[in-house]
Amino acid sequence: MTSVLFDVPGPKARLRSRIISIVGTIAIAVGLVVLVMVLAAPRTTAAGAVIPGMFDPIRWDIILDGRMWNAIIFRGLAATLRMAAAAAVLAILIGILFSFGRTARSRWIRVPVAVLLEFFRGMPVLLLMFFTLLVFGTGQYWAGVAGLAVYNGAIIGEALRSGIQSLPRGQRESGLAIGLTPVQTRMMIEFPQAFRQMLPIIIAQLVVLLKDTSLAFIIGYQELINIGVRQLQNTYGNRYFFTLFFVVLVVYLTVNLLLSWLARIIARRTSGGYVSRWRRKETDPGLAVVRAPDAGMGGGMSGTGGGGPA
């Protein structure tokens, strides 16, 4: 690995770096092996009973049980995706409304909307869910959807606004010059470009939203964690706790990595587009996502990659 930071390494430096890399590799490997062995070791409880290790086959036979996968995919994951889909659509709509309000001509609209936006962005999603649940008595599903939609709507709204503001003035002026109304100009000229420019951030935020549906677990919604780890543990027994947790983990990883991968492809596509030529720095997918308000962490955090080293 050559770098502008230092000279081409000589034989001594090369030897040193090789030793470091071998020692480092061994250290990591030993750490992982120790972890696996600790998990695999059977345990004796205070009462004298022996608990089988975490990789004992009697803990893993449900992996082959179709009914378990049925419950995980068609009840748990389905409930999670149902909430995420409804919240995503609402969040984008709310985001559009927010960006309209934030860029309104009248100060009487602009200032209150800005205050409201800051308020929602500064709130934990969980608090918004509790608020909806307790004040409006909506039930867990709609409480979850409302909390996620409002919070993520505020963030998407800010992203859209900065996308619109980064457009050259001429875009709007030419729209008005050919006789479009301000709303038509916004809808037909500004939004399509702003959406395209901000797509990496919006998708990253949707990954966050999907992860955050798990917050509804805390208010009692029957989603992936609740069904996968809680309910199935009751059905199958305590000894499958570790296994079920592992299965839920793998399902989340699969879904989120797929979405992140999609986001990265889209980010790469859009960043080469004509829009970004004006503000290439901001649309560098990695930087844009990391530098976005809340760093894509929200009440949970984003899965999209930061800009990797070249």
Added chain:
Amino acid sequence: MDAVIENFPVFLGGFWATIRLLVLSGAGAIVLGVIIAAMRISPVGAFRAFATVYTEILRNIPLTLVLFFCAFLLPYLEIKLDYFVLAVIGLTAYTSPFIAEAIRSGINGVSIGQAEAARAIGLDFAQTLRLVVMPQGIRMVIPPLLNVIIALTKNTSVAGGFFVVELIASSRQVINLRGDAVIAILLAVAVFYLVITVPLGQVAARLERKVAVFR
């Protein structure tokens, strides 16, 4: 409103727990994040691979699941710790990859020409880093780092779902006593969060503007 005033000590207790969660896991995440970031940009392949896998896994599972692991699975594996400590561990682990990415994005933000110029005028590795790259890198890193800390503030609320009595959990206690004043109680909690997040956000925005000048 009287429900809030009557139970003010309960809120303060919760607020104090939130602050402690924030400071402890924030500090832990920064230490861990710096290590991960260093591994990620190190020339040692094994470190890079480990840091990449660690980052990708932790960033793609929900915080709820991480804290579920800490609150239920660690005790199940016979690791007996206070729930508060378990929550700090979970929040630290979950936040560290985001800190690492923020640091990496900041350091990558320093244009390569700067380092090239420093080398061209004869500075050695340490001088290049100390005099040219780091001063700019740190300025670039601070705004995204603050954004991560703000998000962490809000994330501490999740610990309230796992036996830690922070702001959200203490508000639920008060709601059990005073079900008639739900709106006032939740708004009070909101204000407590804003007391932390809004000033941090202001600082981040100001620094962001400062950085933008020389970018």
